[in-house]
Amino acid sequence: xxxxxQLRVALVALTLVFNCAYSLNSYxxxxxxxxxxLFAGAEGIDxxxxxxxxxxxxxxxxxxxxxxxxxxxxxxxxxxxKTDWYRVHTxxxxxxxxxxxxxxxAEFAQDSGVEAGKSADFRRADKSEHELRRWxxxxxxxxxxxxxxxxxxxxxxxxxxxxxxxxxTQAFGNFxxxxxxxxxxxxxxxxxxxxxxxxxxxSGLMQTxxxxxxxxTEDREDTAMTVGGGLFIYASRNFxxxxxxxxxxxxxxxxxxxxxxxxxxxxxxxx
Amino acid sequence: MESWVQRIFLSAALVxxxxxxxxxxxAGDDEEILEGVINPDLERRQIDEGKIDSxxxxxxxxxxxxxxxxxxxxxxxxxxxxxxxSEDWFLEGTYGASQAGLTSYEYLAAQDLLTEEERDLxxxxxxxxxxxxxxxxxxxxxxxxxxxxxxxxxxxxxxxGGDEYFTANYGAGVRFFTTDWLALRxxxxxxxxxxxxxxxxxxxxNLEANIGLSLFF
Numbered sequence: 001x002x003x004x005x006q007l008r009v010a011l012v013a014l015t016l017v018f019n020c021a022y023s024l025n026s027y028x029x030x031x032x033x034x035x036x037x038l039f040a041g042a043e044g045i046d047x048x049x050x051x052x053x054x055x056x057x058x059x060x061x062x063x064x065x066x067x068x069x070x071x072x073x074x075x076x077x078x079x080x081x082k083t084d085w086y087r088v089h090t091x092x093x094x095x096x097x098x099x100x101x102x103x104x105x106a107e108f109a110q111d112s113g114v115e116a117g118k119s120a121d122f123r124r125a126d127k128s129e130h131e132l133r134r135w136x137x138x139x140x141x142x143x144x145x146x147x148x149x150x151x152x153x154x155x156x157x158x159x160x161x162x163x164x165x166x167x168x169t170q171a172f173g174n175f176x177x178x179x180x181x182x183x184x185x186x187x188x189x190x191x192x193x194x195x196x197x198x199x200x201x202x203s204g205l206m207q208t209x210x211x212x213x214x215x216x217t218e219d220r221e222d223t224a225m226t227v228g229g230g231l232f233i234y235a236s237r238n239f240x241x242x243x244x245x246x247x248x249x250x251x252x253x254x255x256x257x258x259x260x261x262x263x264x265x266x267x268x269x270x271x
Numbered sequence: 272m273e274s275w276v277q278r279i280f281l282s283a284a285l286v287x288x289x290x291x292x293x294x295x296x297x298a299g300d301d302e303e304i305l306e307g308v309i310n311p312d313l314e315r316r317q318i319d320e321g322k323i324d325s326x327x328x329x330x331x332x333x334x335x336x337x338x339x340x341x342x343x344x345x346x347x348x349x350x351x352x353x354x355x356x357s358e359d360w361f362l363e364g365t366y367g368a369s370q371a372g373l374t375s376y377e378y379l380a381a382q383d384l385l386t387e388e389e390r391d392l393x394x395x396x397x398x399x400x401x402x403x404x405x406x407x408x409x410x411x412x413x414x415x416x417x418x419x420x421x422x423x424x425x426x427x428x429x430x431x432g433g434d435e436y437f438t439a440n441y442g443a444g445v446r447f448f449t450t451d452w453l454a455l456r457x458x459x460x461x462x463x464x465x466x467x468x469x470x471x472x473x474x475x476x477n478l479e480a481n482i483g484l485s486l487f488f
Contacts, residue, residue, distance in 0.1 A: 059417035062403030081325045172437035212433040
């Protein structure tokens with residue numbers, strides 16, 4: 001029994017390693033580590049407005065008042081962004097927030113460190129970027145063998161086709177609650193499709209907690225093996241929908257393994 | 272003698288190779304021109320993201336009171352972590368804790384339903400939020416703050432009375448921005464779950480009101 005269990009774990013591990021190596025070789029795309037700054041002020045860039053005019057607001061939102069307007073040809077210093085808004089400073093020392101659409105076509109200014117006159121692209125995230133996404137944070141709700149379940153997942157895309165996902169699933173049953181911590185490999189054969197199918201293979205730890213009001217049974221901890229598949233649907237911006245089915249084989253200490261079917265749907269954001 | 276032979280071969284090779292080089296260079300030029308014609312400006316994002324500080328994440332701390340149905344109202348604290356997807360939408364994870372008191376039955380019968388440890392309540396949930404009614408709020412004659420209301424709803428779990436329960440939550444609140452990166456937040460939430468501490472299933476509504484600070488980074 002133990003030998004079979006070890007063999008299965010080894011088989012899954014090998015498959016993951018091979019899939020990973022194969023995928024890295026064939027689809028490697030440029031690697032760009034996550035680039036963010038905590039609290040540190042960024043140096044910013046200097047640009048020249050090319051739109052007829054740009055409205056500067058007091059805050060990053062359409063509801064905040066416009067305090068002044070800059071015209072085409074004026075120079076702005078951009079140092080911060082929040083969703084689709086950029087914080088700018090004018091040469092007169094005024095500052096505020098401009099929407100990315102009004103910065104469309106803006107060019108880099110002289111001595112901005114970048115080739116002057118080159119157009120700076122303040123596009124918002126779109127589908128072309130979803131193929132290059134790195135981190136994805138998702139939330140899903142579904143049915144876990146008859147129990148209501150929620151899942152929180154963090155996914156890291158190693159290549160366009162292959163990603164690793166760390167998932168935490170909590171299921172609330174009539175007689176017991178389940179917590180499942182798992183690490184999954186996800187393969188998307190057609191990452192550029194709007195409706196992109198995927199296959200997943202993973203392994204994790206499943207904890208079972210019988211409800212305290214019921215019969216006195218002990219908490220259990222078992223290994224779970226997962227195969228599954230589903231569909232990623234690109235919605236808009238950096239927003240994705242996702243639906244999936246997972247089949248978990250729980251390697252229990254009893255003579256028989258448990259089979260768990262899990263269906264769920266949810267959404268995720270990438271950044 | 273040998274050097275003569277070499278010289279002959281070398282010059283022969285040079286004569287043969289030169290036009291070849293020339294041709295290759297021509298081909299190279301053609302390719303460059305062609306490339307310019309065929310490929311329009313297919314350039315990647317020109318902005319070095321590192322030079323612009325993006326502040327789409329929010330970290331918040333808040334404190335307030337939580338009313339646990341049947342168990343009284345007590346102090347509560349909460350941690351918030353949010354990612355702002357767009358100007359309107361955000362995703363927020365919240366972890367909070369409070370403590371339950373005694374039910375009326377426990378007071379009257381002087382009998383405990385739960386142990387001290389089981390009275391600790393903690394919850395974790397993930398919600399999708401929507402910013403509403405953004406605008407300025409005036410404080411006196413001289414000060415104006417940017418502010419926005421929000422509504423949110425989500426799911427999560429609550430640990431209470433020795434068990435964990437599936438919990439749905441919804442709420443509303445308001446953020447006052449004192450600077451671009453610091454906001455004062457006030458929120459009201461309802462967390463709904465079903466427990467069977469009294470022997471039968473009971474769906475309870477637990478209201479929470481809190482006030483706190485948020486940092487954007």
